[in-house]
Amino acid sequence: MSILAPFLAFLLAGAVAAYHRLRLAYWAAITATLLVACWLFGANHTATLIAAAIVALIAVPLLVPGLRKPLVTAPLLGFYKKILPPLSQTERIALESGSVGFEGELFSGDPDWKQLLDQPKPQLTAEEQAFLDGPVEELARMTNDWEITHVHADLPPELWDFIKRNKFFGMIIPKEYGGLGFSALAHHKVIQKLASVSTVLSSTVGVPNSLGPGELLMHYGTQAQKDHYLPRLADGREVPCFGLTGPFAGSDATSIPDYGIVCEGEWNGAKVVGIKLTFDKRYITLAPVASIIGLAFRMYDPDGLLGDKRDLGITLALMPRDTAGVEVGRRHFPLNSPFQNGPVRGHEVFLPLSQIIGEENGIGEGWRMLSECLSIGRSITLPSTASGGAKFGAIVTGAYARIRKQFGLSVGRFEGVEEALARIAGKAYATSALSQATAAAVDRGEKPAVPSAIAKYHCTTMGREVAKDVMDVLGGKGIILGPRNFAGRAWQASPIAITVEGANIMTRSLLIFGQGAILCHPWVLKEMKAAQDPDAKAGLEAFDRNLFGHIGYAFSNAVRSFWFGLTAAKIGKAPGDDYTRRYFRKLDRYSANLALMADVSMLLLGGKLKFKESLSGRLGDVLSHLYMTSAMLKRYHDEGAPVADQPLLAWAFHNSVHEIELALSAALRNFPIRPVVWLLWALIFPWGRRAEAPSDRLGRRAAALLMTPNEARDRLAQGVFTTPCANNPAGRIDSYLARVVLAEPVERKFLKALKTSDIEALDFPAQLDEGVREGWITAEERKQLEELRAMTLDTISVDDFDPHELRAAGYYDLPQHQRHPREAA
Known part of the structure; x- marks a missing residue:
């Protein structure tokens, strides 16, 4: 034992220092102290000297900059440059356009929970609450979704008029331009409530307040452009749409084939320098009724009218609908959710440079503009729509399951239905917390690139899962369409949110971890910038600082992963109350697991990781559920930690940590370097995978909350339209x-x-x-x-x-040759 003691002291000092993230000098001091104690208390002197020599071999080269930089850092910098995957200009812009909020803490392996809990509770102003209680409530009462989806295939004129008159299209436009100047939270609450009434209605209101001309002009427009367009957009004189997606460029927006050639032409009777645009866009929401069309295209200057550069890059412009050569095509028909959507085309359409957003300063800046604004729009419209649908489905289906009886018993009392109700309840709670969290991030001034992707993917996915379970519980009530059916159209429309603004498969497999691993990691982006610094001396200095910070971080996460796994995350300091403290400890563990897996994956796979989409998707799932559970815990404490909500929180939390362990184990089982897997498995799952899906007992408690009047149910119902009326x-x-x-x-x-x-x-x-x-x-x-x-x-x-009521009105009145879409030329 006296021989082993110095080496045990060496390992103990390293583990303690790594766990608490002490500097290397502190580790050396602690280890030296322990070795001296071993010497004094009779440990084997030879063993102690060997352990001391090992400490010296590690500490001296690393603690002395004059030795460390030439002997260690410089060779590693050369190796790093060889394995560093090249970043395209568009990838660089996408990374730099987002900011990092609390999601960065989740990548740290040691989240600062105080930072999360100290964030101000999201709250509406009195004016915003009055708008929800007044115009939003009135609009919801006016809405008959069956007539919209079956009879008119559009909002009726009185709804369009009400929306414009009450400035629903101007929620994000500042008051000085005639808009409402609402917060992102208010925007979220409005869309959430409208989505519980009609997805056509929520889409119509949501799009002008999301990525489009209004938001782009606010951030990048010239003063003259703002003064002209924003008041007209705010009061509905102009209805906007934005053309990005085309037949040959969907998710890959940087490869758009639409182009504009710099030339001279005539505009309002004067000869000016402008661009001739040729474009073919589809899936453009509001295009059939839009009066002003935002357009993304690649701009070229072959004759050098603006300078020496031929390819000027992606650029954004505003195009009045009545511009000569613009063709707004016939409507698309998205899955019986007939919001206004259709193609926009044009061949050599001339626009002056003054129609470019930002005018000459906006030339070539389109991808940066889109990257910065997309994260903001995606944080609100789609997550809020999913939240409204999920909460509405939970509340009403719970009531239905209590009222509807079979065999003398409420159908909600059958265990099979209870399982579905529990999933509905837990996912509605999670969706609501996640969608509110991303809106709050926008209000804090963040540009939440990674959280917006998480919210878009998981809210819409859970929304579809809730819609499926709602349909299963309702049975025949759900499948017979008509004015009485409150679920069928939501089920039909659920794939739409999955598909738009970045298809969910792509969002999960490429964006969440792909961006998160670089943007949220505390060291990777800094190392990349240092490695690419043209000043070799400054680059080496920065790389040295960040590299050894990263190495310490990696050792810490390995130790923390093993310790938390060994103790089942039941030991350690954590915030929260007696109920939630255990939850925060579990998240500490999974944060360390994620950080460890991310580091190993990036180190060993390098640039190949970009193409390992299954691995990226699984690690993205871990990050997503960490963020989602953080949002749920934040919401729970913001609302005063109500005991009544605990079954909802518990079901959603246990479901998430179960998904985290499934994702981690799948990532390990499929990791391409098998010896590494054995070590990682021992560090992450020393006792095997232990997290279980929510129990039947917990599910029964969650389901019961939906079927009984109580305060938790009332809180879940907040923000959706449950007013009993003829149209609802x-x-x-x-x-x-x-x-x-x-x-x-x-x-x-x-x-x-x-x-x-x-x-x-x-x-x-x-x-x-x-x-x-x-x-x-x-x-x-x-x-x-x-x-x-x-x-x-x-x-x-x-x-x-x-x-005759089920016939498509007008279609069969057309001559036969007009009943089918025109074939492409």
């Missing part, structure tokens, strides 16, 4: 829940008496008459049961139609 059958179902629960004891008493009696009455009214005569129920209870029967009938009823 779901609101009526929700309003019945409390009265149904009160009537259930009377119903059970009546049915029990009826079952044991020998009365011959077969219809319900006659049975009630007999019940009153026999004294089973009172006259007052009879009224209660009659009301229960009426509420149940309204809840479960579906629609039927005359055949």
Whole structure:
């Protein structure tokens, strides 16, 4: 034992120093102190001297800059430059256009939870709340989604007029330009509520307030452009759209084939320098009704009218609809969610340089503009839409499952339905927290590139999963379309959000970890910049500083991963209360796991990691669920840590950590270098994979919250349209829940008496008459049961139609040759 003691002291000092992220000098001092103690207390002197020599061999070259830089750093810098994957200009712009918020802490392996919990609670201003309670509520009451989707295939004129008159298109435009000047949180709340009424409505309002002319002009437009367009966009005189996607450039927007040639032409009667644009765009929301079209294209100057450079890069311009040569095509029809969407084309359309966003300063800056604004728009519109749909589905389906009975029992009491309700409840809670977190990040002035990708992917994915479970619980009620069906159109529309603004497959496999590994990592981007510094001396200095910071960080995460795995993350300092402290400890563990896996993957795979999309997707899942659970814990504490919400938080949290361990184990099983996997598995899962999916008992508690009036259910319902009215059958179902629960004891008493009696009455009214005569129920209870029967009938009823009502109005009135789309020339 006396021989092993110095080496155990060496390992112990290293582990403690790495866990607490002490500087190398402190590690050397602690180790030296322990070795001296070993010497004094009788450890083997030869072993102690060997351990001391090892410490000296490590510490002296690394602690003395004059030795470290030429002997260690310079050779490593040369090797690093060889394995460093080349960054294109577009990749560089995309990385530099985003900022890093709390997601950077999740990549650190030791998150500063105080930073998260100290962020101000997201709150609306009195003016914003009044807008939600006033115009938004009124607009929701006016909306009949069946008429929009089946009868008109559009918003009716009175809704368009109301939207414009109340400046729904100008929510993000500052007040000095006639807009509402709302926060991102208010924007999120408005879209969330409208999405619970109609996805066509939420899309129509969301797009002008997302990536498009308004936002681009606010950030990059000249003063003259702002003064002219922003007031007109705010009050609806101009309806905007933005053309980015084309037949040959979807997700790969940097490869757009649309082009503009610098030339001279005529504009408003004067000869000016401008551009001739040739373009073919599709999937452009609001294009069929837009009056001003934003356009992304590659700009060329073959005649050198603006300088020596021929390819000027991606540029953005504003094009009035009535510009000569512009063709707005016929409408697309997106999955029975007929928001205005269609193609825009043009051949040699002339625009002056004054129509370029930012004018001459905007030439070639289009990709930077899009990269910076896309993260902001993607943080709000799609996550908020998914949140509104998920919360609405949870609340109404919970009420339906309590009201609808089979075999004398509410269908929500069957375990199979309980499982679905638990998933609906937990994912609605997670989606709501995640969508609010990204909106809050925008309000803090961040440009959340990575969180926006996380929110877009996971909110829309969970939204689709919730829609599926809602349909399964509703059964026949869900599949029969009509005015009474509150779920069918949402189910049909769910793939749309999955597809737009970066398809989810691409977002998961390329963007989340691909950007996060560089942008959020505390050292990688700094090392890359140092390696590319044209000043060799400054570059070596910076690389030296960041490299050894990175090495210490990597050792720390290896030790922390092993320690947390060994102790099941039950030991250690953590914030929160008695209930959530264990959750924060678990996230500490998975943060260290992610950081370790990311470092090993980048070190060993180098530039090849970019093409390992399955590995990237799985590590992206880990980062995503870390961010999502952080958002849930933040929300829980912001709301005063309500005990009633604990089943929702617990289900969503355990589901996420289960997904984290599945993703980590899949990444390890498929890692291409097998000996490395054995070591990583021992560090990350020393006792094997332990996280389990939410239990049936927990699921039962979460499902019960949806089927009973309570404060947790009320909190989940905040921000969606549940007002009972003629146009909102779901609101009526929700309003019945409390009265149904009160009537259930009377119903059970009546049915029990009826079952044991020998009365011959077969219809319900006659049975009630007999019940009153026999004294089973009172006259007052009879009224209660009659009301229960009426509420149940309204809840479960579906629609039927005359055949002509289901025909596409106008289509079959066309001549045969006009019934099919024009073939492309």
